[in-house]
Amino acid sequence: MCISDQPITEAYLAYQKELVDAGLLIPSGVKGVYGRSGLFEKVVDQFEAFATRMGADANAEVMRFPPIFGRHTYMQTDHVETMPDLMGSVNSFCGNEKEHRALIAKIEEKDENWCKDLTPTDVMLVPAACYPLYPTASGSVLPEGGRTVDLKTFVFRHEPSDDPARMQIFRQREYVRLGTPEQALQHRNHWLQTAEGMHKELGLEVEVVVANDPFFGRGGRVMKATQREQELKFEIVTPICSEEKPTAITSCNCHLDHFGHSFNIKTADGEPAHTSCIGFGLERIALALFKTHGLDPSRWPEKVRKTLQWT
Amino acid sequence: MCISDQPITEAYLAYQKELVDAGLLIPSGVKGVYGRSGLFEKVVDQFEAFATRMGADANAEVMRFPPIFGRHTYMQTDHVETMPDLMGSVNSFCGNEKEHRALIAKIEEKDENWCKDLTPTDVMLVPAACYPLYPTASGSVLPEGGRTVDLKTFVFRHEPSDDPARMQIFRQREYVRLGTPEQALQHRNHWLQTAEGMHKELGLEVEVVVANDPFFGRGGRVMKATQREQELKFEIVTPICSEEKPTAITSCNCHLDHFGHSFNIKTADGEPAHTSCIGFGLERIALALFKTHGLDPSRWPEKVRKTLQWT
Structure with missing residues (x-):
């Protein structure tokens, strides 16, 4: 730990203690692994229902994958090259x-x-909620209108941390689009704007920034620069424990034909499919809401409670 | 595979194919690992809500643990001795x-x-939904009335199988009681009767049998005999793919002071706490309902739909 990290670590531990004292998080003795109380889960559920209402127009196919998936599928991605230290x-x-x-x-x-x-x-x-989806579309040709899929699963990242918002296991709720380059890009842009509005409606102070993924090693530094340059992935960030180091709570990513190539998914005109996704970090969104509005949702601002249909 | 297993394997594969063709299960390329459709999840959700209504009187503390937990906690259980082949x-x-x-x-x-x-x-x-709970009560003294906890999590069992009802990862919904020997036994007995009634109300042909856990090796054969003899754990079984080999869909288990000892949990009078639990196997219950009433819940018997508050 650098000396300059000291104040932020204190802020992490202070918020963690507040959450544990209030019974919202239940410590497990392992950094970044917690149980959640019924009240915490209700915030997650109500936010998810909000996301479902906002995504209803797309008539997405609902698929729920478990937190494990095939090793052979994992090997078809580049995760072992780009983020090996996070794998499980x-x-x-x-x-x-x-x-x-x-x-x-x-x-x-x-x-x-x-x-x-x-x-x-x-x-x-599973390292990201959309990974188990692609092999199920492998070898397929998409319909003209492409496909939109509604996903949620627990994802694992091996990064033990004092930051309550950096869990080793947490839930991502995603809408994934598979289609032409235009369909994929339009999906990302639509959701980036929609999600920004959703978070603002919930009283969160958010900002949209180009993503900053933790790629591994020297090769990773190159990927990081490319990712920033291409502006393919955006994150919606909000201060949870720190104003200087705000937390990404939602991300919108255009993968171009990366997964279309790796998993042999084609568009109606025979080209490799493009894909894009929005991913809501459900625990982080709940933690941002608790931090912003207090630990008792019955006392949250009327507008926020109404948006969440809190009863 | 023994020759005598041939017909049952065919029955497993036939039901698996039906479920996949109907889009209810989504194959992952690994035995016993599937995605679930939105309709499958709705059956799980409606059953869970039924279990919540039936357990409402107990005012249980709701805790939701993720599918991983501390290795140090795992080592405080005897799982590595009794079921090492199932661990993850x-x-x-x-x-x-x-x-x-x-x-x-x-x-x-x-x-x-x-x-x-x-x-x-x-x-x-996590090998069983109640394992992550015990360390959180470690070193505590229970209140006079004991505690009742409402749990749900994904559990992992390394047992790749063609049987769609034998998944490597699935959800258990549990009510766990921590208290005196009488409180623990009463909880198990109450839920055994309640759960049997719930399954019958859902039109499932169930039977209550003494449990038959897959303990490992020679030591395991002794444990198996003891478990049967002591009549501590009961399973509610129903035929899914086979009449001869019905599937346990729910179990009610009294652990005596096993976890109270291992995790140093005491009753108000200073004795090691006794614990007991009921665990509903959510995927198996859904699979039993689909097998019994058909793959389209909109055509299930009126009584079943009413019990599940299906709309």
């Missing part, structure tokens, strides 16, 4: 009884390496 | 840029062992 590989015990006795002996001897004897399974934790 | 350990890449280049080189050479270079993180996948 699922390993299990696949041995016989003798090997099991050896494993237990290691554990009894407090040998921290016991988990090295586990075997990688066929699954990984 | 989460590993990630914790190296530097040079090690990352070596990892990528392995992947490019199609070296299947690339994931052996990953490092175990501080988290594991």
Whole structure:
């Protein structure tokens, strides 16, 4: 930790303590892993219903993927190249009884390496809500109007943090568009504007900025520069624990034909499909609302309660 | 596969195909890992709301834990001894840029062992919805009336299967009681009867049986016998793909002071707390309903639709 990080760490821990004291977050003993109270979940649910109302015109296909997906699908993305430090590989015990006795002996001897004897399974934790979608469209030709899909899942990022808004596991609610370059870009632009308005209606002080993804290593620094230059991904940020380091609560990303290529998805005219998405960070939005309006939603401003249809 | 398993595997694959063709389940390319459609989720939601109404009297504390929890908590349970083959350990890449280049080189050479270079993180996948609860009560003394907690989470079981009702990741909705031996036993008994009635009201042909958990190895065979003998855990089973091998869709379990001991939870009079739980297997209940009443809920019997408040 740099000395300059000290005040922000204090701000993280102070807000974390407030949330835990109010019973909204339940600590697990692991940084960035919390249980949520019923009240916290109600804020998430009401926000989600708001997003559903705002997206109703698109008649999106609803798909709900679980928090794990195929390792072979993971390998079709470039995640292991660009963000390997965030990945979650699922390993299990696949041995016989003798090997099991050896494993237990290691554990009894407090040998921290016991988990090295586990075997990688066929699954990984999902790093972004739209990843499990693409293989289901693999080899397909999209209808003329393209497709719009409504997704939500828990995503994993291995980045233990004191910042209550930087969880290792959290929910993304997404609308993904698959179609022509124009359809994909229009979707991103439409949602960037819509989401900005939604957050303002909820009384959040938001700003739209070009995204700043945490790509890994030297190659990552190049990708970061390209991402900024191409202006493909935007984030809606708001101060949660810090004015200087505001938190991205929602993002709108145009992937060009990146996934269309990797997963062989074509448009009606035979070109690789373009894709784009909006992703709402549900826990972060709830945390921003609690920070802005206080920890008791029954006392939130009338306008905010009305927008959330809070009863 | 034994020859005698052939017909049941065919039954599994046939129902799986029906569900996939109807769009209710979305295959991921990995056995036992599926996306769910909006309609499938609606059945889950309506059943859950039914369970909430039936549990309303208990004024349970609502807690929602994510699908991962602390490795240190996992190690406080006996899961690695009793069901190691079902566990999910989460590993990630914790190296530097040079090690990352070596990892990528392995992947490019199609070296299947690339994931052996990953490092175990501080988290594991949750094997049962109530596991993340106990450490949060660790060191506490319960109030006189005990506590009742309403839980739901995704749980992981590493058991790839053709049976659509045996998923590697699925949701459990639980009511857990922490209290005196009498409070815990009364909770289990109350819910066993209540849940049996709920399933019958939904038109499911259910039976209550002593549980038959898949404990591992030789030690496991002893535990299996003890579990049956003590009659602590009961399952509500219903035929989904097979009359001979009905599926457990709900279970009611009294843990005696097992978790009270392991996590140092005490009753008001200073004794180790007893715990018990009911767990509804949400995906399995939905699959049983689809199997019994057909794949289109708009055509389910009036009584079932009324019970589920289907609109």
